[in-house]
Amino acid sequence: MYTIRVDHLTKRYGPTVVLDGVSFQAHPGRVTGFLGRNGAGKTTTLRILVGLVAPTSGTATIGGVPYADLADPARHVGALLDGAGFHPGVAARAQLLLLARGAGVHASRVDEVLALTDLADAADRRTGKLSLGMRQRLALAAVLLADPPVLVLDEPANGLDPPGLRWLRDLLRGLAAQGRTVLVSSHQLNEVSVVADDVVVVNAGRVAAAGPVAELTRPRVVVRTPAASVLATALERAGLHAGLDGDVLRVLDATTAQVGDVAAAAGAPIHELRLETSSLEDVFFASIDAGGTRRVA
Amino acid sequence: MSGNWGRGRDLVEIELERATRTRTTWTIAGAMVFVAGLVVYGAVHPAAASTGTGGAGPTAAQEIRAAVSGVGTLRVFVTLLGVLLVTSQYHHGDIVWRYLADPSRALFVASKAVACAVIGAFLGLVVLQLAAVMTVVHAGSLGLSRGEAASTVAGTVGAMALAGILGVGVGASVRSQTAAVVGTLVAVLLVEPLVTAVAPAVGAYLPSAAAGAAAGGGAALGWAAGLALYAGYAAAAAATGVILCRRSDV
Numbered sequence: 001m002y003t004i005r006v007d008h009l010t011k012r013y014g015p016t017v018v019l020d021g022v023s024f025q026a027h028p029g030r031v032t033g034f035l036g037r038n039g040a041g042k043t044t045t046l047r048i049l050v051g052l053v054a055p056t057s058g059t060a061t062i063g064g065v066p067y068a069d070l071a072d073p074a075r076h077v078g079a080l081l082d083g084a085g086f087h088p089g090v091a092a093r094a095q096l097l098l099l100a101r102g103a104g105v106h107a108s109r110v111d112e113v114l115a116l117t118d119l120a121d122a123a124d125r126r127t128g129k130l131s132l133g134m135r136q137r138l139a140l141a142a143v144l145l146a147d148p149p150v151l152v153l154d155e156p157a158n159g160l161d162p163p164g165l166r167w168l169r170d171l172l173r174g175l176a177a178q179g180r181t182v183l184v185s186s187h188q189l190n191e192v193s194v195v196a197d198d199v200v201v202v203n204a205g206r207v208a209a210a211g212p213v214a215e216l217t218r219p220r221v222v223v224r225t226p227a228a229s230v231l232a233t234a235l236e237r238a239g240l241h242a243g244l245d246g247d248v249l250r251v252l253d254a255t256t257a258q259v260g261d262v263a264a265a266a267g268a269p270i271h272e273l274r275l276e277t278s279s280l281e282d283v284f285f286a287s288i289d290a291g292g293t294r295r296v297a
Numbered sequence: 298m299s300g301n302w303g304r305g306r307d308l309v310e311i312e313l314e315r316a317t318r319t320r321t322t323w324t325i326a327g328a329m330v331f332v333a334g335l336v337v338y339g340a341v342h343p344a345a346a347s348t349g350t351g352g353a354g355p356t357a358a359q360e361i362r363a364a365v366s367g368v369g370t371l372r373v374f375v376t377l378l379g380v381l382l383v384t385s386q387y388h389h390g391d392i393v394w395r396y397l398a399d400p401s402r403a404l405f406v407a408s409k410a411v412a413c414a415v416i417g418a419f420l421g422l423v424v425l426q427l428a429a430v431m432t433v434v435h436a437g438s439l440g441l442s443r444g445e446a447a448s449t450v451a452g453t454v455g456a457m458a459l460a461g462i463l464g465v466g467v468g469a470s471v472r473s474q475t476a477a478v479v480g481t482l483v484a485v486l487l488v489e490p491l492v493t494a495v496a497p498a499v500g501a502y503l504p505s506a507a508a509g510a511a512a513g514g515g516a517a518l519g520w521a522a523g524l525a526l527y528a529g530y531a532a533a534a535a536a537t538g539v540i541l542c543r544r545s546d547v
Contacts, residue, residue, distance in 0.1 A: 047546070047547070050397060051396070051400045052393065052396055052397075052546065052547040053546040053547065054546065067400065068400040073397065073398070073399075073400065074397055074398045074399075077397075079397050081393055081397075083390050083393060084390050084391070084393035084394060084397075085389045085390025085391055085393075086389065086390075086391050086394075087315075087318075087319060087385065087386075087389050087391055088389065089318075089319055089320050089321075090315075090318050090319065094318055095391075098311060098314060098315055098318075099394055099398065101307070101310075101311050101314075102307075102308075102311055102394075102395070102398035102399065103398050142394060
């Protein structure tokens with residue numbers, strides 16, 4: 001089993017800092033969503049991970065080894081990267097046969113991945129004649145050729161129609177369920193929210209939030225009070241953990257009734273009391289607006 | 298060691314297969330053979346060949362030398378093929394798949410260079426055969442000794458193979474398809490003739506002159522020296538390609 005590990009990755013192009021100390025891990029058996037706005041540094045990070053771009057500093061390893069040092073890397077890692085294309089004059093099957101040969105994969109696997117990606121009927125068409133969605137499916141077929149234990153996918157949903165999106169979702173879930181490590185970059189938060197177990201949010205070249213989706217989106221009680229520190233102490237005594245931000249407390253694993261009772265007992269006047277539920281979109285915007293790094297173990 | 302050799306052979310075979318599956322290769326090869334036919338016809342046809350000779354027409358040996366010298370200049374087609382086979386992979390983005398399968402930039406350039414050398418040598422043999430057949434049909438014989446024929450074949454085929462390596466080196470160094478093609482044509486059609494006109498002593502050692510000498514058409518260099526010098530240019534281009542590919546992000 002292979003863990004993807006990115007440590008303090010930095011990339012500069014002249015004075016432009018694209019990545020500024022990015023660190024995170026993606027684990028086997030889980031789908032890790034890699035989120036960020038356009039230009040946040042997602043693609044650069046993934047390209048460094050598979051050895052296409054050299055980092056200014058920091059390391060990126062797969063199973064503890066840099067991609068370039070893996071023996072037969074295509075057999076270990078299936079990578080779909082932005083900008084990866086096919087010669088328009090070569091047929092889909094011929095492209096895959098060339099890639100299979102380069103990866104040391106038996107030619108019979110080509111027909112398997114063509115069937116898996118629903119491209120069997122288009123196998124003999126030149127790639128220049130394929131639609132955007134079909135080219136994306138062809139790229140995914142290429143990724144799956146060697147049946148790799150690690151998948152690194154940059155915006156894999158691009159160009160897919162609704163049935164294609166559902167197929168991709170089921171595919172990623174199925175691959176993770178088999179124990180594979182799946183790292184998926186996207187800016188389509190809804191797609192990621194239904195498939196990812198963990199997320200890493202990057203913003204302006206830094207990790208803005210990271211952790212399990214279930215933890216990051218866990219409901220919390222929000223209470224506003226002028227006696228915030230008094231209430232925080234009372235909540236701790238009651239066995240509840242509260243995060244303090246000015247005059248606002250956020251309390252995990254509690255009900256509004258519990259927090260209200262503790263506040264009443266402590267004599268803290270309540271100006272606002274509500275249950276806050278967060279979607280992945282909320283987490284995303286909160287993390288990039290905050291500017292800091294939010295990590296949940 | 299044998300594993301590395303086997304891997305290298307696999308990569309060369311993949312590059313040859315990739316080249317033969319693209320229309321660019323067949324278009325350039327077809328154009329080259331067609332132009333070769335015209336060039337050889339110009340060299341051996343009575344009216345064209347005797348122009349300016351004043352008296353008797355050229356001998357068979359003179360005809361085949363003129364024909365070989367003419368087809369030798371067609372190595373620019375092979376150089377352009379080498380350029381395009383590298384730059385089209387960058388242009389269409391399938392270089393990403395290539396480097397994912399094997400991250401070694403040196404192996405990429407080397408396997409591509411060997412594949413293009415094989416294609417260049419094959420095309421060299423084809424156009425030489427064409428020149429020989431047309432000369433024999435016209436003059437009744439080649440008029441060359443066995444030694445002359447051997448050096449002609451070795452020099453011309455070698456120059457064609459090296460032209461492919463040179464093209465791969467240029468393509469890997471520049472990577473932009475338009476810039477590499479335009480740069481190659483400007484160098485061959487403009488810069489080298491200009492330098493040769495201004496400073497003939499220098500021009501005699503430029504790549505085109507070296508390749509021309511290898512094909513038996515050089516005044517300053519013999520065929521072996523021309524081939525060796527052209528090999529130096531091809532090796533330098535390929536080495537530059539490896540260095541610049543290693544330094545560049547994809």
